[in-house]
Amino acid sequence: xxxxxxxxxxxxxxxxxxxxxxxxxxxxxxxxxxxxxxxxxxxxxxxxxxxxxxxxxxxxxxxxxxxxxxxxxxxxxxxxxxxxxxxxxxxxxxxxxxxxxxxxxxxxxxxxxxxxxxxxxxxxxxxxxxxxxxxxxxxxxxxxxxx
Amino acid sequence: xxxxxxxxxxxxxxxxxxxxxxxxxxxxxxxxxxxxxxxxxxxxxxxxxxxxxxxxxxxxxxxxxxxxxxxxxxxxxxxxxxxxxxxxxxxxxxxxxxxxxxxxxxxxxxxxxxxxxxxxxxxxxxxxxxxxxxxxxxxxxxxxxxx
Amino acid sequence: xxxxxxxxxxxxxxxxxxxxxxxxxxxxxxxxxxxxxxxxxxxxxxxxxxxxxxxxxxxxxxxxxxxxxxxxxxxxxxxxxxxxxxxxxxxxxxxxxxxxxxxxxxxxxxxxxxxxxxxxxxxxxxxxxxxxxxxxxxxxxxxxxxx
Amino acid sequence: xxxxxxxxxxxxxxxxxxxxxxxxxxxxxxxxxxxxxxxxxxxxxxxxxxxxxxxxxxxxxxxxxxxxxxxxxxxxxxxxxxxxxxxxxxxxxxxxxxxxxxxxxxxxxxxxxxxxxxxxxxxxxxxxxxxxxxxxxxxxxxxxxxx
Numbered sequence: 001x002x003x004x005x006x007x008x009x010x011x012x013x014x015x016x017x018x019x020x021x022x023x024x025x026x027x028x029x030x031x032x033x034x035x036x037x038x039x040x041x042x043x044x045x046x047x048x049x050x051x052x053x054x055x056x057x058x059x060x061x062x063x064x065x066x067x068x069x070x071x072x073x074x075x076x077x078x079x080x081x082x083x084x085x086x087x088x089x090x091x092x093x094x095x096x097x098x099x100x101x102x103x104x105x106x107x108x109x110x111x112x113x114x115x116x117x118x119x120x121x122x123x124x125x126x127x128x129x130x131x132x133x134x135x136x137x138x139x140x141x142x143x144x145x146x147x
Numbered sequence: 148x149x150x151x152x153x154x155x156x157x158x159x160x161x162x163x164x165x166x167x168x169x170x171x172x173x174x175x176x177x178x179x180x181x182x183x184x185x186x187x188x189x190x191x192x193x194x195x196x197x198x199x200x201x202x203x204x205x206x207x208x209x210x211x212x213x214x215x216x217x218x219x220x221x222x223x224x225x226x227x228x229x230x231x232x233x234x235x236x237x238x239x240x241x242x243x244x245x246x247x248x249x250x251x252x253x254x255x256x257x258x259x260x261x262x263x264x265x266x267x268x269x270x271x272x273x274x275x276x277x278x279x280x281x282x283x284x285x286x287x288x289x290x291x292x293x294x
Numbered sequence: 295x296x297x298x299x300x301x302x303x304x305x306x307x308x309x310x311x312x313x314x315x316x317x318x319x320x321x322x323x324x325x326x327x328x329x330x331x332x333x334x335x336x337x338x339x340x341x342x343x344x345x346x347x348x349x350x351x352x353x354x355x356x357x358x359x360x361x362x363x364x365x366x367x368x369x370x371x372x373x374x375x376x377x378x379x380x381x382x383x384x385x386x387x388x389x390x391x392x393x394x395x396x397x398x399x400x401x402x403x404x405x406x407x408x409x410x411x412x413x414x415x416x417x418x419x420x421x422x423x424x425x426x427x428x429x430x431x432x433x434x435x436x437x438x439x440x441x
Numbered sequence: 442x443x444x445x446x447x448x449x450x451x452x453x454x455x456x457x458x459x460x461x462x463x464x465x466x467x468x469x470x471x472x473x474x475x476x477x478x479x480x481x482x483x484x485x486x487x488x489x490x491x492x493x494x495x496x497x498x499x500x501x502x503x504x505x506x507x508x509x510x511x512x513x514x515x516x517x518x519x520x521x522x523x524x525x526x527x528x529x530x531x532x533x534x535x536x537x538x539x540x541x542x543x544x545x546x547x548x549x550x551x552x553x554x555x556x557x558x559x560x561x562x563x564x565x566x567x568x569x570x571x572x573x574x575x576x577x578x579x580x581x582x583x584x585x586x587x588x
Contacts (some may be wrong), residue, residue, distance in 0.1 A: 182329040214325075217369065219364070269350075
């Protein structure tokens with residue numbers, strides 16, 4: 001079971017993204033394909049960015065990208081089509097070259113999966129970059145951590 | 148049943164792409180999700196281009212794109228994970244502004260689905276363009292039709 | 295442009311499903327992969343069923359399935375990640391052995407794609423069946439048509 | 442960088458699955474969506490099973506399933522549509538209740554990603570089960586480990 005430290009030191013999630021499981025998220029096992037959890041985590045990250053007023057497209061158009069360099073998940077329960085879930089996420093690591101998030105996927109208040117993603121910061125050519133210390137994005141993300 | 152006219156006037160396919168159905172192509176109904184047939188058709192188009200010596204990336208890098216503007220399919224039989232299928236395709240329409248393909252998805256020699264896609268030609272900004280009459284791509288595609 | 299006849303004889307949609315485009319719905323062309331439109335149409339059908347009080351799972355558990363036997367779409371505009379769209383759908387054909395739906399995918403009030411799907415009715419083994427004339431599902435669907 | 446211990450103690454892979462990246466595996470970032478690596482790993486597991494003569498369907502039809510209970514991946518390089526890759530995998534943990542695999546995704550001989558999946562054994566109802574000690578599957582998997 002994920003400890004508080006693993007999911008953000010007990011602080012409230014930085015964002016909660018509601019999401020309905022699509023039928024096409026399932027596989028012939030009758031349940032959601034595990035790969036699709038990672039697609040939902042991404043939607044939660046985009047929702048977080050919208051929530052702090054910095055849209056994905058603004059960031060991308062300014063030449064900043066956050067590819068996933070590592071990810072992991074543990075699945076406690078399976079999910080089915082039409083399940084109405086919530087993705088809680090926490091920014092748990094922030095440097096000028098790297099971001100780290102933790103997640104809980106919840107159904108009816110109970111945690112069905114926990115996950116973690118690590119992101120590099122790269123430019124349009126895929127080369128590592130560092131966030132400007134006074135950029136809007138850096139400051140907004142900093143406010144999350146300061147919660 | 149598709150007539151010869153529907154699938155290329157009886158001439159041999161311009162390309163046959165072998166493909167194994169992925170488990171993640173299936174859904175909770177236990178069979179392949181119908182949307183994935185369109186993903187396979189695309190692989191067959193890429194295979195056709197490779198076969199005539201003009202790779203997708205060369206074309207895309209030269210600023211030419213072929214978005215799907217219309218598509219349709221009829222499904223006769225369902226498919227399962229690991230089925231080893233073939234996609235036969237024919238270029239059935241070619242103008243400087245538009246391409247049209249027809250397809251048969253085959254399992255063990257019998258046709259499980261037929262399909263059709265129509266493509267516009269656009270530049271990097273998504274604006275309609277016309278293929279140059281003497282371009283390599285135009286000429287190579289012309290050779291297919293001349294079969 | 296789709297005429298009224300094509301999209302339900304001018305009558306109001308039987309259901310409108312709101313949906314946010316996922317980043318994972320896009321492809322390297324920078325826009326939504328055309329196959330994913332068919333996944334959204336399915337969500338709209340599930341939403342319609344929820345709306346008339348007959349959930350997909352109730353129907354599936356009673357041994358009734360609606361596989362797609364034919365589908366088609368025309369794309370007028372491309373869509374991007376995070377676009378907040380609506381899928382309007384109409385039940386345009388209903389017999390005891392077959393259902394037919396038409397759709398409009400809308401962004402900011404304008405139609406970006408139109409589509410159509412045809413469905414057979416089959417049992418758990420995939421064999422054709424006929425809906426009972428007095429079944430709840432048959433009656434509920436009938437109310438839609440009677441609009 | 443993955444050590445030998447991490448990828449199977451230096452022994453040759455138990456299976457190598459060749460695979461071509463699909464265009465629909467990519468996203469608007471221009472590269473493969475990270476979630477799709479997990480779909481490829483699954484194809485490699487199915488390939489391994491085919492290779493030792495126990496097909497997925499035979500196992501599933503006998504009421505044995507291997508849902509992923511945990512998974513992780515590290516990405517070193519991005520991949521593009523049509524890249525011809527190889528998935529090397531090793532069975533690194535086997536008990537009657539649990540299987541564990543490690544993977545290398547390779548392009549042109551270099552490792553672009555490493556990954557790990559853990560699987561529970563469950564019956565058709567999703568309840569934990571234990572593999573019979575003398576079952577064909579148990580013995581075949583044992584031969585891999587004995588390499």
